[in-house]
Amino acid sequence: MITISGLSKHFGNLVVLKDINFQVRKGECVAIIGPSGTGKSVFLRSIAMLEVPESGSICIKGTDITQKSVDINKIREKMGMVYQGFHLFSHLNVLDNITLAPRKIRKQPKAEAEKKARELLALVGLSEKADCYPHQISGGQQQRIAIARCLAMEPEIMLFDEPTSALDPTMSREVLSIMRKLTRMGLTMIVVTHEMSFAREVADRVVYLDEGGIYEEGTPDEIFDHPRRDKTRTFIRRLNVFNYEIHSTTFDMVTMNAQIEVFCQKYQVKQQKIYHIQLVLEEMLVEILRRCYAVVSPDIAFTIECPSGDGEVSISIQYAGSSFDPFGETTPDEDNLGITLVRNMAKATSHYAEKDLNTLIIKL
DSSP: OEEEEEEEEEETTEEEEEEEEEEEOTTOEEEEEOOTTSSHHHHHHHHTTSSOOSEEEEEETTEETTSTTSOHHHHHTTEEEEOSSOOOOTTSOHHHHHHHHHHHTSOOOHHHHHHHHHHHHHHTTOGGGTTOOGGGSOHHHHHHHHHHHHHTTOOSEEEEESTTTTSOHHHHHHHHHHHHHHHHTTOEEEEEOSOHHHHHHHOSEEEEEETTEEEEEEOHHHHHHSOOSHHHHHHHHHHTEEEEEEOOTTOOHHHHHHHHHHHHHHTTOOHHHHHHHHHHHHHHHHHHHHHHOSSSOOOEEEEEEOOSTTOOOEEEEEEESSOOOTTTOOTTGGGOHHHHHHHHHOSEEEEEEOSSEEEEEEEO
């Protein structure tokens, strides 16, 4: 379906993509991941010729669309693209947003275009929003409308550029559920995404982009569980780590817990375990603040290493000061219910101190 050979793109002296060779089979879903600034969006836009490459070829069903003789607009009629922003026309209602391109470009009769649009609204679960204007619906709903608008042109290829990056977790799940439907329908899809759980669950192949090209590619299991190259391993590991710092005794624990929940949900951690993580951190932080920072400002940092699903979670808390092990105290804290609760919940705990820096590790 798509064959890319020797693709290179630069902006002035900045080389973004160099000598990329890439193929996508008909009906395949490919997820593109990687750090910010590695050219993922530029790569996707190049496939649609929204960015013109300096060299290389991009063949869509055997036609090299980089050639000046090719009518790129005819090619794009069969290629839908969903962006980070929704780009709906604010002065048109939902139905008119979806029917505009089929009526103007494909010359579809109004009744036929509206019939198809209503079918697509049913597909994305928004039949009741046909007469609404973009400002009257949520961001997640607008993105689902943007997907329906692309589908109205009956594309053979769909390109998604971080389609959930501007959405909260609930709205993201709405959009991702629609994208899952599209993969089951056999649509050819290339998805630039930071939603690793989606890439793991839905993609046939995952491409890690770095150093100006395809640094590593493979099945979701190969990339997420058994990456072969150093940068891929580092990237995957960092994805699963939540970092937080505390420098005030009046820090906002509610906000902290909300961020932890969003992070854990991204990796499909069960709600009960999320509650345990939050509870452990609350109890330990209160104890550390009480014992170590009664007269000085706190200097605490913690990380949560969180594999997908129901794997073992590791919490590492670092705090400055003289050696203090909350689990090593005998008196007067034998009746400390918080410490007892954490000790009973934990699979293992360990503490060490070095050069006025304590490290407490709790496995759940």
